[in-house]
Every structure is written in C-alpha cells, then in structure tokens.
Amino acid sequence: MKHIYLNLKRFDVPAELGGVNRIADMKEWGKYIVENTQEELKKYSPEEVEFAMFFPEIHLFSACQAKTENSPVQVGCQGVFRDDVAPGKNFGAFTTGRPAAAMKAAGCETVIIGHCEERNNLAGILAEAGVVNTKAINTILNKEIKSAVDRGMKVLYCIGEKSEELEQWQEVLGEQLELGLKDVDKSMVTIAYEPVWSIGPGKTPAGKEYITKISKFVKEKTEGMDIVYGGGLKQDNAAMLASIPEIDGGLIALTRFQGEIGYYPEEYLEIISLYMNA
Numbered sequence: 001m002k003h004i005y006l007n008l009k010r011f012d013v014p015a016e017l018g019g020v021n022r023i024a025d026m027k028e029w030g031k032y033i034v035e036n037t038q039e040e041l042k043k044y045s046p047e048e049v050e051f052a053m054f055f056p057e058i059h060l061f062s063a064c065q066a067k068t069e070n071s072p073v074q075v076g077c078q079g080v081f082r083d084d085v086a087p088g089k090n091f092g093a094f095t096t097g098r099p100a101a102a103m104k105a106a107g108c109e110t111v112i113i114g115h116c117e118e119r120n121n122l123a124g125i126l127a128e129a130g131v132v133n134t135k136a137i138n139t140i141l142n143k144e145i146k147s148a149v150d151r152g153m154k155v156l157y158c159i160g161e162k163s164e165e166l167e168q169w170q171e172v173l174g175e176q177l178e179l180g181l182k183d184v185d186k187s188m189v190t191i192a193y194e195p196v197w198s199i200g201p202g203k204t205p206a207g208k209e210y211i212t213k214i215s216k217f218v219k220e221k222t223e224g225m226d227i228v229y230g231g232g233l234k235q236d237n238a239a240m241l242a243s244i245p246e247i248d249g250g251l252i253a254l255t256r257f258q259g260e261i262g263y264y265p266e267e268y269l270e271i272i273s274l275y276m277n278a
C-alpha cells in the first residue's frame with residue numbers, strides 16, 4: 001500500500017497579502033482543493049494507494065463538506081495539542097491549542113506531527129531560554145502522537161536531520177524514532193523522512209542512494225514501518241522515488257517552485273500520476 005500525503009502548510013494566504021494562494025477565495029479554499037482532486041483520485045485503487053490532505057484548521061469544514069460519497073480523500077489537520085479533553089479533567093480550556101478531541105469532532109481522520117516547521121517552532125521557544133534540547137522536543141511530539149492515536153486518528157510522523165546534524169544522522173533520527181514512538185501503537189503511524197538540509201531554494205536535493213540508506217535504517221529501527229519521502233515528492237523526483245523499494249509514498253507540498261509558486265491541484269494530480277505510473 002502506497003501513501004500520498006499533502007501538506008498544505010499556509011498555502012491559503014492570498015498572493016496580495018504575500019502568500020501563494022492564487023487558486024480560490026479563502027472561504028472556498030478547502031472545498032476547491034477537494035472538489036478539484038477527488039474525482040481523479042478515484043481512478044486509483046484504494047487497495048493500492050491512500051490519499052490524505054493536511055489542511056489549516058479554518059478549512060476543515062469546507063474540505064469535509066466537499067467530500068462526495070466514496071471520496072478517497074482523507075481530511076487531516078496540521079497538529080494536535082499534547083494534552084486532550086477528558087471527563088472529570090480538562091473540559092476544553094485550551095486557548096490556541098488543538099486538542100485531538102476537537103480535531104476528531106471536526107472530521108479529521110489523520111494528522112501530521114513533527115514536521116520540521118513544527119520542530120523549529122518548538123526549538124525556537126527553547127532557544128528563547130538559551131536551551132537546546134532535542135529530547136524535550138521529541139517527548140512533546142510523542143505526547144501529541146499518543147493524543148491523536150487515542151482518538152483513533154492516523155498519524156504522519158515526520159523525522160529528519162538538519163545540515164549541522166548530518167554527521168550524527170543515526171543518533172538524530174534514532175532519537176526522533178525512539179522517543180517519538182515510545183509506547184505508540186505503530187499500526188496507526190506512517191513515517192515521513194524529510195532531509196531538512198536539502199529542502200528549499202538553492203539546496204542540493206538528497207539523492208537516491210542517500211534516501212535508500214535512510215529508509216533502510218528507519219525500517220530496521222521500526223520493525224518495518226511504512227516510510228514516505230517528505231523532502232517532498234515533486235515532478236522532478238517522482239520517478240526516482242518510485243524506484244526505491246523501501247519508500248512507500250510521498251509527502252507533497254508546493255507543486256510549483258518557479259514563477260507563481262504555490263499549490264495547484266492539477267499539478268498535484270500530475271505528480272501523483274508520475275509517481276504511481278513510473
């Protein structure tokens with residue numbers, strides 16, 4: 001079974017406000033994305049591949065409501081809080097947080113946790129106190145994963161090493177896996193590998209040999225969990241990634257990297273076609 005994930009980050013911000021959204025009005029954005037992909041995605045066998053899309057919270061209802069019967073689109077959110085609502089305990093006092101109970105009630109089947117942008121945010125808070133502590137970050141992410149899984153949500157757990165961690169990649173990824181997945185029901189989790197050092201303009205993309213080495217390491221460490229490439233999956237690397245047996249899919253984000261950069265549904269479908277038909 002392959003897995004194709006879509007990280008929509010904050011690609012909803014209109015271009016006139018400095019963002020990359022040129023496809024739909026903010027109020028219609030979630031609906032627009034589901035409506036312009038689900039019929040084409042129905043052409044793939046659900047036994048062969050699953051599709052999940054991680055929306056910013058404000059688009060969840062619009063995205064869920066746009067789903068037709070037998071839609072292959074799984075709607076997901078971009079994080080859950082480490083603590084959750086519980087009878088007799090916290091009834092919902094979570095200003096700015098996203099308890100898993102709320103995300104589940106809003107229609108989310110799945111969630112992305114530990115993306116390098118989330119890890120950077122947590123590291124930035126620690127840095128304000130002059131602290132560097134990856135163990136604390138991985139422990140918080142572990143709580144988030146458990147919170148989501150306890151509510152029956154599937155999790156895409158992102159791991160990856162930064163440029164200054166390249167020499168210690170085994171220790172870095174090992175800690176992310178060991179602490180992040182501690183006491184977690186692994187059947188609910190897929191791993192996304194993001195070589196953080198290779199993401200972004202001007203960076204050298206990770207090659208096939210390197211990605212193969214890492215995916216073998218992850219499979220060994222996790223007793224064969226599914227792993228997708230999160231660097232991310234795009235037109236340029238779809239065929240290469242499809243040729244790596246240890247890679248079980250991809251995480252798509254931007255679909256256009258030059259000119260009017262952004263996320264465009266027709267280009268997303270083209271990337272999937274290139275990957276699935278390679």
Ligand SMILES: O=C[C@H](O)COP(=O)(O)O
Pocket residue numbers: 007115194199200230231232233234251252253254
């Ligand atoms: O979530 C995916 C990775 O951050 C890669 O994103 P990108 O393909 O938009 O650079």
